[in-house]
Amino acid sequence: MTETTTPKRGVPLWAQITIWVFLAGLLVLVGVTLGKRQQGTVQPGDAIPDFTLPLFSGYEYEGKSEVKLSDFRGRVVVLNFWASWCKPCEQEAAELEEAWLFYEPSGEVMFLGADYVDTEPEARSYLKKFSITYPNGPDMGTKISQMFRIRGVPETYFIDQNGALYYVKVGPFTSVNEIKTLVEQKLP
Amino acid sequence: MIAEFGFGVLVVSFIVTMYSGIAAVYGAMNKSAALVESARRAQLLTFPLLTLSSLVLIYLLVNNRFDVAFAYEVTSRSMPTYLKVTAWWGGQAGSLLFWSWLLAVFTSAVTLRKWDRDIEFLPWVILVSSITLTFFLGMIVFFENPFTRFWLVNGSVAPSMFAPSAAATVFTPADGQGLNPLLRHPGMVIHPPMLYLGFVAYVIPFAFAIAALATGRTDDRWTRITRRWSLWAWLFLSFGLVLGGRWAYDVLGWGGYWGWDPVEIAAFMPWLTGTAFLHSVMIQEKRGMLKQWNMILIILTYALVIFGTFLTRSGVLSSVHAFANSPIGPFFMGFVTLTLVSSVALLIWRWPLLQSETEMKSMLSREALFLLNNLLFMSILVVCFWGVIYPLISELATGQKVTVGPPYYERATGPLFAGLLFLMAVAPLSAWGHSTLQTLGRAIWKSSAAAAVVTVFLTITYTQNIYALVGFFLVALVLFATGHEFWRGATARQKAQGENFFTALANLMGRNRRRYGGYIIHISMALMAIGILGIEIFQKETQGTLAAGEELNIAGYTIQYRELASWNSPGEGVNYTRAVVDVYENGVYLGQLAPRVDYYYDAQQNMTIPGQRSTLRDDLYILLVDWQPVSSISATFKIYVNPLVNWLWIGSILFLFGVIFAAWPDKDPADEPVRHRAVRDNRQASAAD
Numbered sequence: 001m002t003e004t005t006t007p008k009r010g011v012p013l014w015a016q017i018t019i020w021v022f023l024a025g026l027l028v029l030v031g032v033t034l035g036k037r038q039q040g041t042v043q044p045g046d047a048i049p050d051f052t053l054p055l056f057s058g059y060e061y062e063g064k065s066e067v068k069l070s071d072f073r074g075r076v077v078v079l080n081f082w083a084s085w086c087k088p089c090e091q092e093a094a095e096l097e098e099a100w101l102f103y104e105p106s107g108e109v110m111f112l113g114a115d116y117v118d119t120e121p122e123a124r125s126y127l128k129k130f131s132i133t134y135p136n137g138p139d140m141g142t143k144i145s146q147m148f149r150i151r152g153v154p155e156t157y158f159i160d161q162n163g164a165l166y167y168v169k170v171g172p173f174t175s176v177n178e179i180k181t182l183v184e185q186k187l188p
Numbered sequence: 189m190i191a192e193f194g195f196g197v198l199v200v201s202f203i204v205t206m207y208s209g210i211a212a213v214y215g216a217m218n219k220s221a222a223l224v225e226s227a228r229r230a231q232l233l234t235f236p237l238l239t240l241s242s243l244v245l246i247y248l249l250v251n252n253r254f255d256v257a258f259a260y261e262v263t264s265r266s267m268p269t270y271l272k273v274t275a276w277w278g279g280q281a282g283s284l285l286f287w288s289w290l291l292a293v294f295t296s297a298v299t300l301r302k303w304d305r306d307i308e309f310l311p312w313v314i315l316v317s318s319i320t321l322t323f324f325l326g327m328i329v330f331f332e333n334p335f336t337r338f339w340l341v342n343g344s345v346a347p348s349m350f351a352p353s354a355a356a357t358v359f360t361p362a363d364g365q366g367l368n369p370l371l372r373h374p375g376m377v378i379h380p381p382m383l384y385l386g387f388v389a390y391v392i393p394f395a396f397a398i399a400a401l402a403t404g405r406t407d408d409r410w411t412r413i414t415r416r417w418s419l420w421a422w423l424f425l426s427f428g429l430v431l432g433g434r435w436a437y438d439v440l441g442w443g444g445y446w447g448w449d450p451v452e453i454a455a456f457m458p459w460l461t462g463t464a465f466l467h468s469v470m471i472q473e474k475r476g477m478l479k480q481w482n483m484i485l486i487i488l489t490y491a492l493v494i495f496g497t498f499l500t501r502s503g504v505l506s507s508v509h510a511f512a513n514s515p516i517g518p519f520f521m522g523f524v525t526l527t528l529v530s531s532v533a534l535l536i537w538r539w540p541l542l543q544s545e546t547e548m549k550s551m552l553s554r555e556a557l558f559l560l561n562n563l564l565f566m567s568i569l570v571v572c573f574w575g576v577i578y579p580l581i582s583e584l585a586t587g588q589k590v591t592v593g594p595p596y597y598e599r600a601t602g603p604l605f606a607g608l609l610f611l612m613a614v615a616p617l618s619a620w621g622h623s624t625l626q627t628l629g630r631a632i633w634k635s636s637a638a639a640a641v642v643t644v645f646l647t648i649t650y651t652q653n654i655y656a657l658v659g660f661f662l663v664a665l666v667l668f669a670t671g672h673e674f675w676r677g678a679t680a681r682q683k684a685q686g687e688n689f690f691t692a693l694a695n696l697m698g699r700n701r702r703r704y705g706g707y708i709i710h711i712s713m714a715l716m717a718i719g720i721l722g723i724e725i726f727q728k729e730t731q732g733t734l735a736a737g738e739e740l741n742i743a744g745y746t747i748q749y750r751e752l753a754s755w756n757s758p759g760e761g762v763n764y765t766r767a768v769v770d771v772y773e774n775g776v777y778l779g780q781l782a783p784r785v786d787y788y789y790d791a792q793q794n795m796t797i798p799g800q801r802s803t804l805r806d807d808l809y810i811l812l813v814d815w816q817p818v819s820s821i822s823a824t825f826k827i828y829v830n831p832l833v834n835w836l837w838i839g840s841i842l843f844l845f846g847v848i849f850a851a852w853p854d855k856d857p858a859d860e861p862v863r864h865r866a867v868r869d870n871r872q873a874s875a876a877d
Contacts, residue, residue: 009540010536010539010540011536011539016536019532019536020532023528023529023532026577027521027524027525027528029577029580029581029584030499030521030524030580031521032584033580033583033584034502034517034518034521037502037517083591085591085593085594085595087440087444087447094813094814094824095814098814116591117591129731174793174794175787175794
């Protein structure tokens, strides 16, 4: 937005180069991201490689400060990605906790919460606000979410007793029954 | 058969559109008026063709034709007919057709204007419209076809346009999945069309800008022709944004209207540049300045429309609005690249022709303040753009995904919005060409004093929050300064013409629609700012599980849980769960509210309807979050108190009025010079001017 009355001059070369480099950079960036997104998330049927989720203190599981997926072979694992800044996550928080309380006594189902790109104080007050009791921890360096190639939060992954993914829910659950129906698919 | 017919018409319109673009450019190159005329008529033909194709789709939707995959996805037997019609834009494939149809409406309409005085623009305007329409139709024909049907082949069902093999038979599911309940809200029924209208309408100013660049006719003709188009585009876009906010407030159940979601930002970014354009184009008309800048702004606006649509529809950005993983990504990417590269190349080529005719003389003149306004809009744009693009950069560079949330946007844009409010009060008081601190000071001191009095009053009676007080001061300043402008103009006219005050005011406004429409818009923005300040700074919330008779207290309100009932409504396919609560304020009984949760059997999804009590002072907003089976009658509520939020909606209604007032196709003094010339030439100015 330069305002000059100097004789008619074109765009200086350095400015042209800057503009084109910027534009090319932007397009490459978007193109590469598009390529990644086209892969989609991990697909049902895929075996999920083992991962380790460190847990927030106060949310330890059987005294352990971190859990592995392989600890839960023989159980259905419901892995929920969430964040304290995520408004849609709030819609399903109470439902997830209720479903967890329903299945906890049976020992057949495990709920895990992976906190995605967040800060601990906010995450803690979120967990407290919704009285969440199942093991929760930060997804350090977004390693786990990248392994699942999640597209955003909330997303929930249902893993069967043999460690194979069988359902992906993108977006919030709208009722406890929805969660229960999905879990029951793999329960005897 | 009818589905094949709809698809056939679609293919024909795709070919016709492509032809019109090729004929236009070939005709322009070879100076063949006949060929350009043929292109114009082909362009005109896309409207009836796409209307026909759309009617076929609507017929399929309304008549429960669940063998059509799109109808299966977005309609069900229990949906009322009007919702089946609006399901047209309830999914990716249909909304792309809807988008194309709107595009055809606009591009056909523009070919109908009188082209006598700008015939050299015609082929280029057709070319730009045709490329855009070809692209969108191509996306539908090749990737997202709403007419695809289900076929039964060897016991398995597959979607396909035509029979995949000779033995295949059409498969018709018993019922459809039904429209996402969240989209069955009146706000959602009109929010997407408004937003699309805004998006699509910007293709016209963009096409004229490109035509001006291509032909080298870079005087202000293109801005004069497109001024009303861009005003209408801006109206639709703004209204679409507001409706989206209202929908979120009523339906999404988080007590807010705006979540800084990537899709919201994608729609907000063209609004920012579009608003900046509306202001800066005035400087070009009055002072012959900022030609280059206006060109940049209109190209940027259109590029942001396309880029934003691409980011959200291709799944590059994740969001609550995101469409399911879609194959259109790479194709769309090609179109985005074409748009950006060709417009930037044209702009660089014609840059020398776009020099200003005059120089900026005073830093306090109207044009300087407008420039400052543009700068602020651009700063907000940069904040938004960075927030959207930064996660992609960080993911690529470090392998770590980072997301920025509302706090980032709120902190970064807050002061910029405050600056805009300040300019809104001051800029209309400054003079074109030259203003000094003295003249400005004289014009504004009374309004400032009045605003200061209001602020002191609010400090004593309402809040001591410094951010809120600054905000309220600025709002009051805008209201007083703008109100003073109305008063000053009307009394001056009253004296000069001997009319009574109200006649004078009406005549004054009627003769300067654009100016006073603009002032009305400024007032409406100030009112909306009150609502935004209220909900951002003073919102309170609480949550609790209550047994019958128990109470929750929040901000002077007491909410007492009465009862809960749940029943089925088989005709609608919905299960309703409705709680009743008594509301007291400081012990005084106000009435009952009934938050509900509706469960839609077809879509297997809940919809939360808040119980709302709305006043000018605040909204009490109660959500039913959870409930126990009837035996142990207790329920969980989430309660928000949203102060002043009603002003947001009041402001937006006034806003609508202001824009229509300014854009109404009638006498406009800015048109006069053109019209005089036209009369002298014994020709009529085009109605589309």
